[in-house]
Structure formats: structure tokens, C-alpha cells
Amino acid sequence: MRFLTWLLTTAIALATAAWLIDGIRFSGPSQGTAEIQEKLLPLILVSLILGVVTSFVKPVLTILSFPFVIITLGLFLLVINAAMLLLTGWLAEKLDIGFDVTGFWPALGGAVVITVTTWIVDSVIGPDERR
Structure with a gap:
């Protein structure tokens, strides 16, 4: 359940960044149900890619750039x-x-939008219940 919550949060944040930032976009139709049908799977796949990249590459870069x-x-x-x-x-x-x-x-603006959107969505969803 926690994975699905994370995936949904990341997908919402990516969709918001693509909507707000000129220079971040998903290819395909730009209106109506055709847009949702054609962009839903790419949105989920990109969310997964971002999660993998953030999990494995970001810690290494953060450690290497710690002085900065x-x-x-x-x-x-x-x-x-x-x-x-x-x-x-x-x-x-x-x-x-x-x-x-x-x-x-656009990537810098998108990073800010994704971070803020993730904070907002996480606060709306609430803390995950751990058993």
C-alpha cells in the first residue's frame, strides 16, 4: 500500500510539473479523455524511473557534492x-x-514544483500507518 501511495504522489507531482513548467512535457494529445488515456501509462512509467533514479543515483551525488x-x-x-x-x-x-x-x-523549476507538490499531497494524504 505504501508503494502505491508513493507512486500516486510522484505521478501527481510529475503531472503538475508538466502542466506548470514550459519545457517539461508528455507527448500526445493535450485535451480530453484521449489525453488521459494516452498519457497515464507514460506518467506511471516516468514516476517509476524517477523513483529508481532518486533511490540509487541521488544518494551518490549528494555524498560526492556534500561540500557544495x-x-x-x-x-x-x-x-x-x-x-x-x-x-x-x-x-x-x-x-x-x-x-x-x-x-x-525547466528541470530546476520542475524539481521545485515536484518537491512542493509532493509535500502538499503527502500532507493531504496524511502519515502512512505503520503496523
């Missing part, structure tokens, strides 16, 4: 998150999923 994180008082973590989004876009392009991030600045 300290010097910038944590702001360099935004750059790392943008790099994770760029890597996700590159992998999605190689896998022909239909997700595109056009550059660093």
Missing part, C-alpha cells in the same frame, strides 16, 4: 534534484516513453 551542499546551505540539493529530473527525461527518451525535459532551467 554545505557551502550553499542546502540549495545545491535543488541542482541535484534538477539533475535527477534531467536524467529521468533522458532515460525516458531512450526508452521511447514520450516524456521530455528540454533543459536545466
